[in-house]
Amino acid sequence: MDSPGSTPLLEARGITRRYGTVLANDRVDLSLYGGEVHALLGENGAGKSTLSKILYGFTRPDAGDVLCAGQPARLRSPADARALGIGMVFQNFMLIPALSVLENIALFLTDLAPVIRRKALERRIREYMDRFGLRVDPSAAVRQLTVGDQQKVEILKLLLARARVLIFDEPTKVLAPHEVTALFQVFGALKAEGYAILFITHKLREVVACADRITVLRQGRVTGALDSGRADPDALVALMFGERAGEGRPREAPRPASGARPILELASAGARAAGSETALKDLDLAIGEGEIVGVAGVSGSGQKELGDLILGLRPLSSGAKRILGADASSWSIARMRESGIAFIPEDPLVMAAVPGMSVRENLVLGTGRRYWKGAGLDWPRLESVMGESFKALAFPLPRLDPPMGALSGGNLQRVVIARELAHGPRLVVALYPTRGLDVRSAASVRDLLRRVRDGGSGVLLISEDLDELAELADRLLVMYGGAIAGEFRRGAWQAEQVGHLMTGSGEAAHG
Amino acid sequence: MAEARTAQALRTAARLGLISAAALAVFAAILLAAGKDPLKAYADTFSYTLANAYGFSELLVRMTPLLLTAVAAALPSRLGLINVGGEGQLYMGAWLASAGAFMFPGLPWWLLLPLVTLLGFLGGAAWAAIPGLLRAARLVNETIATLLLNYVAPLIVSFFIFGPWRAKENSAYPQTSLFPEAARLPSFFDTRVHAGLLVALAALLAYWLLVEKTRWGVSMRAIGGNGEAAQRLGIPVAAWIVIALAVGGGCAGLAGMGEAMGVHGRLRPGLSPGYGFTGFLISWLAGGRPLGILFMAFLFAILTSAGDTLQITQGLPYSVVNILLAMILFIVLARRPARGGAK
Numbered sequence: 134m135d136s137p138g139s140t141p142l143l144e145a146r147g148i149t150r151r152y153g154t155v156l157a158n159d160r161v162d163l164s165l166y167g168g169e170v171h172a173l174l175g176e177n178g179a180g181k182s183t184l185s186k187i188l189y190g191f192t193r194p195d196a197g198d199v200l201c202a203g204q205p206a207r208l209r210s211p212a213d214a215r216a217l218g219i220g221m222v223f224q225n226f227m228l229i230p231a232l233s234v235l236e237n238i239a240l241f242l243t244d245l246a247p248v249i250r251r252k253a254l255e256r257r258i259r260e261y262m263d264r265f266g267l268r269v270d271p272s273a274a275v276r277q278l279t280v281g282d283q284q285k286v287e288i289l290k291l292l293l294a295r296a297r298v299l300i301f302d303e304p305t306k307v308l309a310p311h312e313v314t315a316l317f318q319v320f321g322a323l324k325a326e327g328y329a330i331l332f333i334t335h336k337l338r339e340v341v342a343c344a345d346r347i348t349v350l351r352q353g354r355v356t357g358a359l360d361s362g363r364a365d366p367d368a369l370v371a372l373m374f375g376e377r378a379g380e381g382r383p384r385e386a387p388r389p390a391s392g393a394r395p396i397l398e399l400a401s402a403g404a405r406a407a408g409s410e411t412a413l414k415d416l417d418l419a420i421g422e423g424e425i426v427g428v429a430g431v432s433g434s435g436q437k438e439l440g441d442l443i444l445g446l447r448p449l450s451s452g453a454k455r456i457l458g459a460d461a462s463s464w465s466i467a468r469m470r471e472s473g474i475a476f477i478p479e480d481p482l483v484m485a486a487v488p489g490m491s492v493r494e495n496l497v498l499g500t501g502r503r504y505w506k507g508a509g510l511d512w513p514r515l516e517s518v519m520g521e522s523f524k525a526l527a528f529p530l531p532r533l534d535p536p537m538g539a540l541s542g543g544n545l546q547r548v549v550i551a552r553e554l555a556h557g558p559r560l561v562v563a564l565y566p567t568r569g570l571d572v573r574s575a576a577s578v579r580d581l582l583r584r585v586r587d588g589g590s591g592v593l594l595i596s597e598d599l600d601e602l603a604e605l606a607d608r609l610l611v612m613y614g615g616a617i618a619g620e621f622r623r624g625a626w627q628a629e630q631v632g633h634l635m636t637g638s639g640e641a642a643h644g
Numbered sequence: 645m646a647e648a649r650t651a652q653a654l655r656t657a658a659r660l661g662l663i664s665a666a667a668l669a670v671f672a673a674i675l676l677a678a679g680k681d682p683l684k685a686y687a688d689t690f691s692y693t694l695a696n697a698y699g700f701s702e703l704l705v706r707m708t709p710l711l712l713t714a715v716a717a718a719l720p721s722r723l724g725l726i727n728v729g730g731e732g733q734l735y736m737g738a739w740l741a742s743a744g745a746f747m748f749p750g751l752p753w754w755l756l757l758p759l760v761t762l763l764g765f766l767g768g769a770a771w772a773a774i775p776g777l778l779r780a781a782r783l784v785n786e787t788i789a790t791l792l793l794n795y796v797a798p799l800i801v802s803f804f805i806f807g808p809w810r811a812k813e814n815s816a817y818p819q820t821s822l823f824p825e826a827a828r829l830p831s832f833f834d835t836r837v838h839a840g841l842l843v844a845l846a847a848l849l850a851y852w853l854l855v856e857k858t859r860w861g862v863s864m865r866a867i868g869g870n871g872e873a874a875q876r877l878g879i880p881v882a883a884w885i886v887i888a889l890a891v892g893g894g895c896a897g898l899a900g901m902g903e904a905m906g907v908h909g910r911l912r913p914g915l916s917p918g919y920g921f922t923g924f925l926i927s928w929l930a931g932g933r934p935l936g937i938l939f940m941a942f943l944f945a946i947l948t949s950a951g952d953t954l955q956i957t958q959g960l961p962y963s964v965v966n967i968l969l970a971m972i973l974f975i976v977l978a979r980r981p982a983r984g985g986a987k
Contacts, residue, residue: 446876467878476876484876487869490862497859498866499877508858 148197172344220296230276281312309431402452427606435615473559488538701835712899713923729790731920732797737897740767745827768897776889829906840902
């Protein structure tokens with residue numbers, strides 16, 4: 134690592150950026166040296182994305198300067214930033230699925246001859262792969278790669294384009310735990326060769342694990358810049374959340390799972406898979422009244438398929454599904470919903486809402502025959518019932534006429550939740566319900582699931598966030614390869630143990 | 645809310661008007677290039693259609709099948725389905741209606757007319773249900789299936805016209821004999837305007853009510869707006885695909901029944917000069933909106949009449965109107981990116 138006295142590769146001085154009345158960045162200073170991993174920490178909305186967009190030339194600051202290797206840099210577009218050796222790995226990868234790894238990299242390079250010399254390019258790619266531990270098959274089509282491998286391709290692209298400063302926007306969000314470890318090893322290799330890495334995240338554990346220096350943002354301001362040696366999680370939490378730190382996270386005593394009547398039972402249930410799906414094998418599962426059953430697993434272990442199986446979207450190929458003791462194996466989705474199964478998805482705009490229809494019409498979708506009135510619908514009654522549901526959840530009632538697609542992400546999720554909980558569901562299937570939500574919205578969704586549970590309903594919580602599962606789940610199932618790899622009661626498991634089961638590196642365990 | 649609707653309707657009307665004006669301007673240039681006087685051509689068209697009682701009645705005759713075939717495309721389009729099979733569905737509706745008329749010639753009109761109407765609907769519905777079932781089973785894309793079935797239906801009709809149903813009179817024309825009088829749709833005021841026009845207007849009204857005012861419409865629009873969410877929310881998507889295509893096809897079938905029972909009085913090979921395709925175009929240009937369909941069907945009736953007029957007054961071939969139609973299509977395509985829908 135260069136000594137702090139040397140010139141930073143990239144420096145932000147007094148960056149200020151205002152969006153309307155919101156001060157997204159307020160006199161932010163940040164210096165990024167070669168040979169360091171610099172974590173930019175803050176909760177959603179703290180101004181991390183704004184700062185990274187400014188550093189990458191997407192957005193221009195209202196005030197302040199960006200210096201590149203000591204020289205004032207004019208970043209009018211990402212092309213300017215790339216020319217200065219600044220590269221960015223986005224949350225949503227900028228890859229073309231149908232093209233091969235090599236072709237995707239070639240597309241990004243500006244210094245190639247009109248006719249690509251594949252051999253020479255492949256040699257160059259392989260050289261970087263070996264140097265930094267970024268192994269992927271250059272001839273594989275990108276759509277066949279795992280998310281972790283796609284991220285490697287993104288990094289390779291930047292390295293071959295001679296970037297020296299690499300900005301990672303929440304790179305671990307999409308990764309499985311073992312992939313995160315591998316990414317940190319790549320960080321190490323890059324650091325050793327003098328690259329500067331800006332690592333944007335809101336996960337403390339990762340910061341402590343890999344960063345050399347940490348800059349913490351809160352509400353657009355830098356609240357702390359410290360060396361990782363002097364940073365401990367409590368101090369960082371205080372910097373991130375200010376006086377709000379310490380609130381939330383109530384830990385309840387384990388609830389008795391016995392005596393609860395199972396709402397839903399799966400008995401050796403299996404389902405076939407098509408394409409990139411995961412086949413389900415021999416699932417035994419019971420969800421009782423008043424309990425939250427958590428499902429942990431690396432993405433693609435069959436969690437989504439499990440949710441679909443319960444909803445009736447996916448037929449059982451073997452075994453049985455029972456609702457309150459009745460065989461529900463071949464029930465339609467409509468019948469499952471009528472029997473009291475509600476669904477809170479990860480991305481409501483894809484899975485649970487119609488963007489072009491009004492909020493009112495979206496509220497009636499999936500309510501079965503409850504509001505039928507002749508050939509039409511009983512809108513006033515719907516509005517009063519849904520209004521009650523919003524009130525009970527302490528959500529503000531949105532305007533009902535505008536199209537659903539006009540709502541913000543948080544409000545959209547609220548409409549879907551209010552609808553799904555309006556008729557007192559017996560079982561709520563929540564599929565990554567907090568993914569993509571800011572810290573406070575996520576906390577309120579968690580609180581809500583807890584209230585649903587306390588009201589006597591069952592909850593199936595599918596999540597990749599072990600902290601969330603630790604906080605909520607009365608029982609925890611770990612899925613791996615479409616089967617249940619382990620089952621634990623609340624408090625009877627450790628993250629490492631679960632991590633091993635999630636990645637298939639441990640033996641089946643029950644606690 | 646009502647004001648927003650009115651504003652929306654005005655915008656739609658303005659948009660359609662502008663499209664038409666732009667197309668007419670380009671077509672005028674082509675007429676000039678062909679050495680014809682575009683102003684005179686347009687004036688002739690106007691005086692032979694709108695400014696003349698007979699011409700106007702002929703517009704309504706043409707509008708009748710266009711309205712129905714437009715609804716045939718519009719209803720499935722609300723689910724994100726593309727029904728380009730209106731032509732085939734029209735033929736099959738005419739065929740089944742004719743079968744009914746030939747099979748029960750002795751029935752009184754108040755029984756036979758409802759019967760042939762119902763059969764016309766069922767013929768088109770059954771024909772459209774085939775692509776619907778294939779699509780619902782995820783076997784064949786409905787666009788391809790409806791398109792290809794267009795080539796099958798007229799052949800089936802021709803088989804009967806040339807074979808079992810061929811008129812016994814020593815006629816040089818391949819055609820069936822006339823339908824019994826009780827199967828003929830009544831016409832109005834000594835013109836060729838027949839009761840099919842009322843059927844068409846009723847179908848358009850029913851389409852609007854169905855889609856905008858009923859719970860079934862909510863389900864169908866949900867499928868068109870987000871098929872995955874609709875399915876997850878328990879809407880039986882596969883069933884609706886079949887139903888929407890079948891009901892749409894039924895409307896096209898009514899168009900065929902109208903042509904056979906109302907205009908020709910018998911079945912002929914050239915029953916439809918592409919009404920099914922034009923209907924699709926109308927629905928698409930109108931974005932599936934009922935008033936837009938009404939307006940565009942009227943406009944297209946004028947345009948196709950213009951073909952006849954230009955043939956007579958300017959000595960231009962009928963097919964020049966195809967240039968005009970293509971022009972309109974191009975302008976619309978250039979303006980609007982592809983619309984989303986169920987995948």
